[in-house]
Amino acid sequence: MDRYDLCATCLFGLEGLAAEQLRKLGMSNVRAENGRVLFTGSKEDIAKASVNIRFAERLLIRAGTFNAVTFTELFDKTRELDWERYIPVDACFPVKGTCVNSALHSEPDCQSIIKKAVASRLMSKYRTEWMEEKAEKYQIRFTILRDTVDIYIDTSGQALHKRGYRAEGTAAPLRETLAAALVELARFRGKGEFLDPFCGSGTIPIEAALMALNRAPGLNRAFDAMNWRWMPKKLWPEAREEARSREFKGEYKIFGSDIDENALRIARSNASKAGVGNLIDFSRCDAASLPPRRQGGTLIANPPYGERMMARSEAAKLIEAFGRCCAAFEGWKFYVLTADTDFERSFGRKADKKRKLYNGMIKCDLYMYL
Numbered sequence: 618m619d620r621y622d623l624c625a626t627c628l629f630g631l632e633g634l635a636a637e638q639l640r641k642l643g644m645s646n647v648r649a650e651n652g653r654v655l656f657t658g659s660k661e662d663i664a665k666a667s668v669n670i671r672f673a674e675r676l677l678i679r680a681g682t683f684n685a686v687t688f689t690e691l692f693d694k695t696r697e698l699d700w701e702r703y704i705p706v707d708a709c710f711p712v713k714g715t716c717v718n719s720a721l722h723s724e725p726d727c728q729s730i731i732k733k734a735v736a737s738r739l740m741s742k743y744r745t746e747w748m749e750e751k752a753e754k755y756q757i758r759f760t761i762l763r764d765t766v767d768i769y770i771d772t773s774g775q776a777l778h779k780r781g782y783r784a785e786g787t788a789a790p791l792r793e794t795l796a797a798a799l800v801e802l803a804r805f806r807g808k809g810e811f812l813d814p815f816c817g818s819g820t821i822p823i824e825a826a827l828m829a830l831n832r833a834p835g836l837n838r839a840f841d842a843m844n845w846r847w848m849p850k851k852l853w854p855e856a857r858e859e860a861r862s863r864e865f866k867g868e869y870k871i872f873g874s875d876i877d878e879n880a881l882r883i884a885r886s887n888a889s890k891a892g893v894g895n896l897i898d899f900s901r902c903d904a905a906s907l908p909p910r911r912q913g914g915t916l917i918a919n920p921p922y923g924e925r926m927m928a929r930s931e932a933a934k935l936i937e938a939f940g941r942c943c944a945a946f947e948g949w950k951f952y953v954l955t956a957d958t959d960f961e962r963s964f965g966r967k968a969d970k971k972r973k974l975y976n977g978m979i980k981c982d983l984y985m986y987l
Contacts, residue, residue, distance in 0.1 A: 625673035630974040664852040668835040677769035686720040695734035714759035774841035781838040782891035810914030814904040816873030819884025826893035833860035874902035905938035913948030922957040940964035951986040
């Protein structure tokens with residue numbers, strides 16, 4: 618059985634969650650690093666991980682890693698890799714990448730050199746003088762960080778946070794992968810009430826419903842590797858069928874509210890596309906005047922914090938009122954993601970725990986009230 622060095626890229630702070638899920642999926646040699654999780658797997662594992670992984674941005678095949686400080690080194694060492702193992706003679710192989718804190722700092726130049734090196738290797742192995750690039754796509758990605766070059770082939774195509782349900786968004790929407798991570802960190806499994814009082818386009822409640830059902834996030838989307846001729850077509854329906862066999866059934870008390878009626882319209886539409894529209898109750902409510910709730914539950918919120926949607930002074934006033942409302946909740950746990958460093962003062966309580974996360978490129982803290 619062919620084995621591949623694989624890499625699941627993640628938002629910073631989510632590596633541990635992604636690694637733990639990959640271990641539960643039965644992947645081998647799983648190890649978390651900054652912004653990624655490395656592991657080994659088969660063709661079957663590529664399909665299985667693609668369909669099931671909740672917290673990763675992309676699933677990549679790691680073609681090679683080496684040091685390079687000159688363009689000559691970059692060309693020669695890239696050419697030494699066994700590209701013919703992955704890329705057929707007539708396939709497309711575009712190149713994208715980033716350079717950070719390295720002697721080789723020009724991304725366009727590095728892209729061009731890697732492209733030429735791969736083409737040179739393939740022309741030599743396939744005994745041709747021209748690569749037509751008219752068939753399926755094998756997207757090559759590279760990172761050069763402190764002179765270490767990592768080169769990959771992207772199996773995902775569109776980023777994995779695109780589950781296929783969010784056709785519409787609102788201002789500053791939260792990535793689905795980060796929303797799922799918040800639900801996981803809150804340990805919500807469908808028991809008790811769940812509330813997002815700043816639900817916007819509904820991403821957090823939708824991910825909570827999907828996780829309560831144990832529904833795989835990749836059931837309703839395509840992946841680039843589905844078109845690769847050396848990936849057996851049967852692997853994808855088999856991976857989806859296996860994922861569906863692990864789903865739960867139940868009734869859940871999942872609520873999302875927002876002051877913006879248009880956002881709620883989008884949230885209901887997105888929930889319907891995700892197949893969980895019947896599990897979430899969306900309603901119009903100002904988070905500054907939430908009615909008190911009893912009997913315990915889980916609240917997850919990603920409120921506006923100045924950098925994203927409103928002025929800092931407005932955001933602070935909103936959080937003060939929101940904090941007063943939460944004080945009347947009995948037996949609830951609160952998880953609030955924000956970049957506002959004065960959040961605890963505005964909210965009126967010091968958090969029991971904090972965890973550093975990134976919302977895109979914005980450094981945030983998850984304030985946990987347990």
